[in-house]
Amino acid sequence: MKSYRFILALVILLAPPARAQDAQQRTPATSAPTTVVPQTPATVAPGDLGAAAGEEVLPKAEEQAALLNHQGVLVETLDGKIVREQAADRAFNPASAVKLATALAALRTFGAKHRFATTFWITGAFDKATGTVGGNLIVSGRDPSFHDEHAVSVARELNQLGIKTVTGDLVVAPRFTMDFSPSSQRSGERLYDTLDATRRPAAATRAWYESRMALHDADALRTTPSVVVMGAVYVDAVPKEARAISTYYSPVLADVLKALLCYSNNFMAERLGDMVGGAPGVSRFLTEQLGFRPEEFRLSTTNGLGVNRLTPRHMMKIYRALLDVLHDENLKAADILPVAGVDPG
Structure with missing residues (x-):
């Protein structure tokens, strides 16, 4: 019988190249209905994805390289073995993923059963x-x-x-x-x-x-x-x-976090972050508790707005620490994180 290993994966993406966004936003003005004549597809030999099939669909090599500069990937097994990594130590803007650090600091400070x-x-x-x-x-x-x-x-x-x-x-x-x-x-x-x-x-x-x-x-x-x-x-x-x-x-903090993370609520994350010292407090927590070097990351907010910088490896450490504190509270990741196709938000 085959055995399967669960894999943790974290992907941090920055904004895609502006050209792709512009292409989606530009809509030509319509002055009168036009007739579109279907073009007969060119004959392509088996295995040949030339100009007729590939050049307008597949990104060019330089475009692929530019895209790779805007993303970092780290994939690990549960026991910590690296399966795949790309720019894992490069700092990106993690956006709302910052809320995981805020949630971790709040759980460590108050406990999952805390009530406000x-x-x-x-x-x-x-x-x-x-x-x-x-x-x-x-x-x-x-x-x-x-x-x-x-x-x-x-x-x-x-x-x-x-x-x-x-x-x-x-x-x-x-x-x-x-x-x-x-x-x-x-x-x-x-x-x-x-x-x-x-x-x-x-x-x-x-x-x-x-x-x-x-x-x-x-x-x-x-x-x-x-x-x-x-x-x-x-x-x-x-x-x-x-x-x-x-x-x-x-409700208990675990339930508050579930609502916060399901809806990625910026207000709740900021309020909760204020209670643990704001962005400086969460930064200090990451430095003292997870061993982050101050010069390697930056937090300006606790909800992900503004300019923040974390690496995929940082985010993996945060997520693993979050799993650990949840385990100590007899909780699972799904008890505070949104489950696709199940939870609202």
Whole structure:
């Protein structure tokens, strides 16, 4: 019986030559319909791919050489034997493959089961008889995956605590974000609207409904969660006198990474990268933990945008280290990486 060995392969491609892109983008203007007369193919002798068949189809030698300058390949067996390599030590722009380094640093820092906390606080007195908070509602947290449905869930929990109205303001702590918005102010305004059923966007209502149905939690849909904040929305630190009343916890980090990598979400990668020190922090991690030489690579972002440089050999080390940390957490690559034909994205 034949035995088969699994093979790891990494290919880093830069942009193809501009001439190929231009050829795809240039579309001749059409002034009037034209008639195309089919040409009779030239007779080609068996085994002869000359001008009639090959010159316009197969790239010329110089074009092939130019293409090879824009790509690096490294193929290894699982036990580390090199099957094929090409420019494996040349630095290329890895684009979104940088997200693998960010994911690795996050898993090593927090662990696959880590959950990000979003905490809600109040100031002033709480009148349980009327469900009124006579002060401010404050929110803090750095969850990169906090969305509309989670805000409605918070409104439901606050209702269960007896809170229906806040006479003061909604105060948003710096770095709180919602629905992929990089602005804490805009995130706070979205939260303000989503908490209040009379102001809630249709998209938020739909997200709440779909999330409950996915969890088979029809009971949550029997009531309409709502918390009305009477004041303004602004960004400020959590005051010392504030009292924590509720904390929302995100899905585990492995699930957050699955969504991030399936959709190659730049915002989530940047937010997660910020929590491990940004591009300098991930660079330091690669240097200290994987032995990368600082002069041989460059990271300017943690999501792949901008100018970054890694070699195929670097990327193979990152991927193998990722497999190792997943194995330590009893997880597989498919638990955080997209599977073609199976996962959305």
